[in-house]
Amino acid sequence: MTEPTNQPPEFAPRDLWADDAALRDAVAREGAGAHAGRIETYARLAGDALYALSFDAHRDRPRLRTHDRFGARIDRVEFHPNYHALMQAAIEHGVAGLSWHAPAQGVHVARAALSYLHHQVEPGTSCPLTMTHAAVPALRREPTLAEWAAKAAAPHYDAREVPIGDKRGVTLGMGMTETQGGSDVRANTTRADALAETGTYALTGHKWFFSAPMSDGFLVLAQAPGGLTCFLLPRRLPDGARNAFTLVRLKDKLGDWSNASSEVEFQGAWARRIGDEGRGIATILDMVMLTRLDCMLGSAAEMRMALAHALHHARHRSAFGKLLVDQPLMRNVLADLALEAEAALALSMRVARAVDAAGRDAGEAAFARIATAIGKYWICKRAPAFVNEAQECLGGAGYVEESILPRLYRQAPLNSIWEGSGNIQCLDVLRALHREPESAAAFFAELDAASGLHAALDAETTRLRDATGAPQEAEARMLVERMALALQASVLLRANAACADLFCRSRLAGARGQVFGTLPAGDDVAPVLSRAR
Structure with a gap:
């Protein structure tokens, strides 16, 4: 039998903390540095044991048993055991409840980082984890549901079908x-x-x-x-x-x-x-903000995992006499993907900080209100095309179920649909601009914080002041896209990120194509690629 050659080594085990400079910087920048040890521990677990568990949990889909063998109605959903192992690990490490059972400054940012790490390796379980996390503030409003609120926040997983008292x-x-x-x-x-x-x-x-x-x-x-x-x-x-x-x-x-x-x-x-x-809609508004944040984090996580696989493949696969990662056109594609992935994470974690501070800072609460809708629209829209581009970097290997990329590709459209599709997010932004002057003020305060750091952002900020004055519904998508790109640029510039200048020139000022890999010729993408891998 012919031995395979010119193939990359196995992707995992992988230290998802050590490999991700953008995550480490965001955790420190947004105020969760005190939680870095907890996050690092989960990153190593996620990139090793949980990554391995995820394949069977995903392939062996849940099954509904409506009746038992005696004919009694049971309505039981059965899962592969790996599903329960993933849920247990996530809940015990705080993916669902850290914000509530261990309150401290920066804890929402820390939980966001945990959610980002978990979603990279097994996004399906992120759904119940997110809903459990988001439900706690609503449950806490009702004194008779104190036991529910406490146990939803607790770091314990119990899959048994028994009353909550047990x-x-x-x-x-x-x-x-x-x-x-x-x-x-x-x-x-x-x-x-x-x-x-x-x-x-x-x-x-x-x-x-x-x-x-x-x-x-x-x-x-x-x-x-x-x-x-x-x-x-x-x-x-x-x-x-x-x-x-x-x-x-x-x-x-x-x-x-x-x-x-x-x-x-x-x-x-x-x-x-x-x-x-x-008051049903008003009651669940806190939940909506939290679940929309997790949609952003989930799409950013899918981008990061897809990029990591593309980089891993390109660093070990040769074609036409040299490694893929050393070929100019592939470098352009990978660098463009790296820009997008870091910008998605940076904005998501900035919103997590706003959520963390919302209860004590009116400006941060106003920013969280509008930025969750902006980020949810744009980041979730970018994920499907991003994952497909990463698949193409692997060629046929990226279309095969033995890689994680087909799973990510199927998953990628979900976050743009869940918790309100793109049009809903854009209408929400328009409502905030029209009815909540404090949200518009918070948005521009965020852009003004980066004033003078890049001419392209300064010019776009001026244009956006005019564009947000009396926006038309039919043009809302273009407006929200521009607002998202400006927010991402502001965060990256203030972070002094290696990709900030190239992001601004390619997203705000430059003429670029509609697909990834269209960065201007002659740009030095080496710092961006080095940081991404």
Whole structure:
């Protein structure tokens, strides 16, 4: 048998902290340096054991068992054991709850870094981890749900189907979307009828997307007598009985294979109200900001893992007499990808710092409000084309399931759809500009903080002041793209990043093509490539 030659070595095990200068710098810059040891530990675990576990967790998709062998309804979702091992590692290391069970300055940034690392190796499990993390502020608003809030924040994973009183930790899912409404949740028809016990209701209706149906509880929206309201719906009642809902089927999704998503019918399911009747959307706003941040982090993580594989391949594969990484056109592609990946991470971590400070700094809260929508739109839009370009760097090997790139490619479109598609994000930015002058002021304060550092950003800041004065809805996508690029440039310039000048010249001032690998000829990309690998 012919021995293979001219092949790269195995990608893993890999130290995802030591290999990622942009991450290390962002953690320090955004105020999480005190947590670096925790992050470094998880980075090594993620790049080794968790990376290995992820392949079977992804390939062996969840299965729905509606009935047991005796005919009793059980609605159980079964997973490969590696799924549970990944969830346990993530929760014990703080991916879901660090922000809440170990509060300290910079802890949201540290948790963001943990989420970024986890998503690189197994993005499907990021869905229940994100929802569990994001649900805690809403649960804390309702004193009767204190046990739920504490156990959602706890660093303990327990996959058993038992009441939460028998558990040290719980996970949360969500059910917002219905067939007739989609993103227009005000059109929801699921009905909530008040029960005798104050604050409890019986829910009747459906959800078209019921995320992570194996979770212990779910935050759902339903129409109470006072209007659209948020509820916590447990899977198991305190006495251990199944709650009155059935899983209709699991969604057959493009990607996100390790995670289960479902359709559900409520048949008088017991639920407890969170917040006042008619205030359902207001109640979940904190969740939306947190989940949108994780969409940004997830897309940045997919970019980083795809780039790491492309760089690894190019450094070891020869063609036409020299290594791929030494060939000018390939260097242009790789450097362009590296610019994009670092800019995505830099903005995501800057937003994480704003979220961290939002409770004590009105300016940071206003910035978080608009920047999450801006970043969620742009970073998530860039991920699919980015991952495909990285696949092309590997050629046919990047199209084969034995690499992680097909998984990343299937995963890449999800974050632009989840928690509001691109149009929803752009409309949200327009609303912030029109109705929240403090958000517009915070946006320009962020750009002004880099004033004088690069002529291209200074000129674009001036143009954006005019463009945001009376923006037209039909042009919102172009406006939000420009706002995102300006924010990324500002963060990179103030960080004195090696890629900042080239990013500004190629994204703000230069004429470049619509694909990656179109940096201006003659630019020295060596510092960018050196930093990326």
